[in-house]
Amino acid sequence: MEPTTTAVATRGTLLRLATAGSVDDGKSTLVGRLLHDTKSVLSDQLAAVERVSRDRGLTGADLALLTDGLRAEREQGITIDVAYRYFATARRSFVLADCPGHVQYTRNTVTGSSTADVVVLLVDARKGVLEQTRRHLAVTALLRVPHVIVAVNKIDLVGFSQETYERVNAEVQAVARELGVAEATAIPVSALDGDNIATRSARTPWYAGPSLLELLEALPPADDPSHEAFRLPVQLVIRPQGAALDEAHRDYRGYAGQVASGVVRVGDEVVALPSGRRSTVTGIDLGARSLNEAFALQSVTLRLADEIDISRGDVLAAVADAPQPTQDIKAVVCWLGDAPLRPGQRLLLKHGSRTVQSAVRTIDGALDLDGLHSIPAETLALNDIGLVTLRLASPVPVENYATSRRGGSFLLIDAHDGRTVAAGMVGATLPTAAEAPTQPEGDEEWEI
Structure with a gap:
């Protein structure tokens, strides 16, 4: 579909965006x-890019060199790591994650997209939708990225053909619908020449929508986590020690962390999870200052009326809608490990600031990127997306990912080497084909 510019972003709002797509898009x-x-390049940086481009025999500056910061990236002409860049216009500030396109670096794309407000998915106008395009759309859908923009790139290499643009757009829209992407907005662009990037191009008179930058400036801000229920994962219990403490701090006990969502005020009743013990907030400290309230993304210390057993990894939550801690989780995972995931495998699960042991009870299916539906699977290989059931050693207050991206996400970690091997979304599901066979679950008891 073609975009409109009816919604105008608030001046100065921050937008986090990530790029995705296949190799060489x-x-x-x-x-x-x-x-x-956007004039976000220093003159010496641009001069260095122009010099390297001339040395390679190019007639113009290779702007890709502005983001390919690793030596291996510059030598091979590919993106390996996620490159974060910051730029701004008169309307808005941006944090941009340039993600790799190679299949073996899909894990980096998951990382870059996990906090994005919008993903810009590039598709080569000559090639159309490829397997990696499908994979990145699937990751975008599972991560519930609020906005998706499809940049149909290299439109200059197909003679600015409207027919080609519409064909590629139709392919993308079909895949997006199958995966549950609410809206994917397509723009014909030439990144090399700048057509429809910052300004609208006269070489695509048949395209009536905005340029990519105009659309990015106009997107509504992402949902404010302050509007969600209050959650604070405890990072540290502060209990000053020493005979030299004054009387005001001698009995001080505070619970420090970053407010993940919602607002907390002095006098609010909160519950400590997973224990379920309740108390009332008597003080909120931000450094040496005392506050009456704290909101999402502030790092504060809460003081409570009761001395209850709270430690690192516990979650302080609003009593009214606190999540129910559980030891059994069904979730969709993006498998990032080199070795396959198998039933019975034991891993560490990290949720917020809490880390617990877990075991893979069953693998309930994997996403077929051709048919775009779940198929039976006995293992998950590198970059596979699958549905799994986990059994945890102790209860964790997870939430449905559809309700809270923060409360519903987790990582799986290899306990032997500390590497992150999966990113998971609680309560997410895979698209299913009609009458698709399901893998039976075992009846045996699991112990960790």
Whole structure:
């Protein structure tokens, strides 16, 4: 569908965006073009890029070099790591994650997209939708990224053909619908020449929508986590020690962490999870200052009326809608480990600031990127997306990912080497084909 500019973003609001797409679709060039056209490149940086481009025999500056910061990236002409860049216009500030396109670096794309407000998915106008395009759309759908923009790139190499643009757009829309992406807005662009990047191009008179930058400036801000229920994962219990303490701090006990969502005020009743013990907030400290309230993303210390057993990894939540701690989780995971995931495997599960032991009870299916539906699977290989059932050693207050991206997400970690091997979303499901067979669950008891 073609975008409109009816919604105008609040001046100065921050937008987090990530790029995605297949190899050589032009992601780094597009990012470099955005930085260049918004005048976010220092003169010495641009001069260095121009010098390297001349040494390679190019007639113009290779703007991809502005983001490919690793030596291996510059030498191979590919993106390996997630490159974060910051730029701004008169309307808005941006944090941009340039993610790799190679299949073996899909884990980096999951990382870059996990906090994004919008994903810019590049598709080569000559190639259309590829397997990696499907994979990145699936990741975007599962991570519930609020906005998706499809940049149909290299439109100059197909003679600015409206027919080609519409064909590619139709392919993308069909895949997006199958995966449950609410809206994917397509724009014909040439990252190399700048067509429809910062300004609208006269070479696509048949396209009536905004440029990519105009659309990014106009997108409504992401949902404010302050509007969600209050949650604070405890990072540290503060209990000053020493004979030299004054009387005011001698009995001080505070619970420090970042407010993940919602607002908390002095006098609010909260519950400590997973224990379920309740208390009342008697004080909120921000450094040396005392506050009457704290809101999402502030790092504060809460003081409570009762001395209850709270430690790192516990969650302080609003009593009215606190999540129910559980030891059994069904979730969709993006498998990022080199070795396959198998039933019975034991891993560490990290949720917020809490880490517990877990075991894979069953693998309930994997996403078929061709048919876009769940198929039976006995293992999950690198970059597979699958549905699993986990048994935890102790209860964790997880939430449904559809309700809370923060409360419903977790990581799986290899206990032997500390590497992150999966990103998970609680309560998410895979698309299913009609009468698709399901894997039976075992009846045996699991102990960790």
